[in-house]
Amino acid sequence: MKFSCVYVEEEIADTPRVQEILCRLSQTPKVSISRYGEVFNRRSQNFRLQKRKPALILAKKYGKFVLPAPEGYGFNRDPSFYFSHMLNCVYDCRYCFLQGMYRSANYVLFTNYEDFAASLQDEMTAQSKNTVFYSGYDCDSLALEPVSKFTEFFIDWFAQRPTTTLEIRTKSTQVRSLFNLSPISNCIIAMSFTPSDVNQEWEDKVPSIDKRLEALGKLQEQGWRIALRLEPLIYQKDFEKSYERLLASIFDKLDAKNIHSVSTGLFRMPKTFFKNIVENYPDEALYARRFDQRDGLIAQFVNQETEMTDIVESLLAKYIPKSILYRCA
Numbered sequence: 338m339k340f341s342c343v344y345v346e347e348e349i350a351d352t353p354r355v356q357e358i359l360c361r362l363s364q365t366p367k368v369s370i371s372r373y374g375e376v377f378n379r380r381s382q383n384f385r386l387q388k389r390k391p392a393l394i395l396a397k398k399y400g401k402f403v404l405p406a407p408e409g410y411g412f413n414r415d416p417s418f419y420f421s422h423m424l425n426c427v428y429d430c431r432y433c434f435l436q437g438m439y440r441s442a443n444y445v446l447f448t449n450y451e452d453f454a455a456s457l458q459d460e461m462t463a464q465s466k467n468t469v470f471y472s473g474y475d476c477d478s479l480a481l482e483p484v485s486k487f488t489e490f491f492i493d494w495f496a497q498r499p500t501t502t503l504e505i506r507t508k509s510t511q512v513r514s515l516f517n518l519s520p521i522s523n524c525i526i527a528m529s530f531t532p533s534d535v536n537q538e539w540e541d542k543v544p545s546i547d548k549r550l551e552a553l554g555k556l557q558e559q560g561w562r563i564a565l566r567l568e569p570l571i572y573q574k575d576f577e578k579s580y581e582r583l584l585a586s587i588f589d590k591l592d593a594k595n596i597h598s599v600s601t602g603l604f605r606m607p608k609t610f611f612k613n614i615v616e617n618y619p620d621e622a623l624y625a626r627r628f629d630q631r632d633g634l635i636a637q638f639v640n641q642e643t644e645m646t647d648i649v650e651s652l653l654a655k656y657i658p659k660s661i662l663y664r665c666a
């Protein structure tokens with residue numbers, strides 16, 4: 338993994354985790370900073386240009402570590418929360434809201450995992466029911482794994498708390514560290530897929546569908562619980578045929594009886610993020626389409642959403658029971 342440089346907050350520069358990360362990146366130039374916002378929130382940054390040569394920022398997180406998951410986000414009705422040990426993503430999906438949310442395309446990695454764990458514990462203790470924590474909302478949880486060693490720390494933490502669940506959302510094939518760990522039943526590796534035409538057109542740097550399926554298949558064989566996220570459903574000509582092919586490939590490689598859950602999810606984005614993306618990518622065909630506006634969000638038209646969701650769900654019914662299918666809001 339190459340970064341143009343590593344910015345390191347002075348406060349955490351001498352901590353063991355930061356020192357280990359810097360050892361792994363011994364060839365990358367280092368720059369000392371006082372707070373990550375100086376670099377990340379700087380005005381006049383160009384997300385599109387920066388995305389070509391992003392830097393890594395090692396920072397300490399303060400404030401809220403764990404937030405309630407949006408209504409309808411999760412696979413069940415248990416209390417649900419999300420947390421982000423990173424901001425931004427090493428991949429470059431043109432439909433991704435992150436490009437409109439941040440000014441910077443640099444990656445922020447918060448290294449104070451122990452403080453995240455303390456907040457997860459507080460939330461878990463405050464709930465009377467089982468709790469589900471989602472990782473991978475503002476980033477891809479595994480894509481930076483060789484640097485972050487996120488799973489080593491958090492899988493061990495969740496292994497000791499079997500009544501609470503961790504979902505790791507990813508499009509990454511960086512699963513080697515999971516092969517070195519014993520599977521735990523309260524961790525779900527949820528891989529997102531779109532059909533190959535969407536993958537080729539709008540998912541720059543994302544591993545191919547075959548490579549992701551190979552990684553997911555190995556995890557499943559090893560005993561990890563896996564899930565499929567068919568998100569976002571983007572309306573395309575001949576989408577039915579594309580999804581038929583995608584599902585045939587998926588269920589050729591995976592054991593359909595041994596899948597935790599499958600979700601469909603729609604393309605949604607706050608208007609301000611959409612505007613920022615169009616400014617960055619004025620020549621992008623995806624954003625030259627006509628979209629609908631509902632409740633302050635940019636979305637596809639209801640008839641397109643309904644048609645796609647119904648058709649994809651009916652295709653899925655050939656492979657999986659309805660009981661493990663849900664719609665992610």
Ligand code: SF4
Pocket residue numbers: 426427428429430432433434435475476477508543
């Ligand atoms: S993998 Fe997910 S988080 Fe990363 S750019 Fe694509 S949609 Fe965004």
